[in-house]
Amino acid sequence: METTNNTILSNFIQAWTNEKNSPEIFPYETELITEIRNHINTQQQIIDKNLEQIKEEETNNNDNQLMFLTNIMLMEVERLNYLLRSYLRMRLDKIEKYPVHILKNQQVRESLSKEEQQFLAGYFKLFEKHMKNSFLDKLPKPLQKIDDEEEGMVAKPDVNNYVACKINEDLGEVQFLEADTFNLTLKKDDSYIINYDHIKPFIQNNKVSLI
């Protein structure tokens, strides 16, 4: 039981770290988020019970050990509360930054949670309406488009950004195409600062983690 909880926690922390450091939005971690929320609820219930017990026993000298334990649990729950909200907020942030790009890219769009997809649709509508009413509709017809790809008017994540990452398993020699083609032998536990676009396929199947 403890070990599974620990895996959930470390997986979630990794998901948060990946999301925080990548320019793109990753697929929504449906299962992980459900598990984390369950974990928070269970722990909070135990904390509440402990606090009740401490209150009752207050008269006949308090149980220091229980208090100590409860405080540590509370700290853990609060950290998770932070990570969970921070994770979801970062994702909203990316959706708001690249609404047109995500809407046009079916694969990315479908990797969002159902609620995030609703938010994206709603947000794009607001964004479009605001721009149109404020000035787009008053411009000459050919300039009225909001998603003018040719004119570079669609904000996109900068996938050529460099990211720091750790290799989780031996990947052997991998070929990268940049200005010149180059080969790298990616060994377990090595760290690199590398072009995000190159390393992206490995992040998704957990062979590489962002740090």
Added chain:
Amino acid sequence: MDKSGVQLVKELVETSYILPNYNTHLIEKVEQAVDKSKKELDLIIEEEDPKSPQISSALLYHHFAMRRNKRYLCVYHNERMNTLKRLRWQHGSTLPSEISENCSNNEQNFFKNYSQLLTGYMMNIELDLHGYFTPPTVNDLFIEVRVLTDIGDIYTNGERDIVNLKKGTTHFLKRVDVEQYIKNGQLEHITNN
């Protein structure tokens, strides 16, 4: 050359206000400049031979002037929209009046609708995303606060307890429960140093 587009964007960068007054006048000037370019373009296309180098450079000039002005308008509105979104996270669903005064009608509508959209999302996922903006540390899980203006009863500890925040009293509470009141100046965080 018309400089109102640059001025518009500069205004956002150089201002010391969170959100300067919506500059209808300058925006109209930029829109007029776009119209002017468009008319010149149409005129050239109708009357001149686009193959001559002089004419084609004139075409390009107006074409890019128009695009650039559109871009200025986009930047101006987008940046202001981002500010409004940031304010939604900081202040909740009502804009402070000194900011609301500086908004266009469209912007006020945007803020209202964006606020509803966010609230809807949080209701859908059954999680309040306000609060927990900074990672909790051992020292600030609970903090001591002094009440500066009467707030009345608030829920703390995951809506299990009620605390009455009366002016002048001090309390020892969970930080996330009172974060928003500290931000808008109703509570003061008492620190030891």
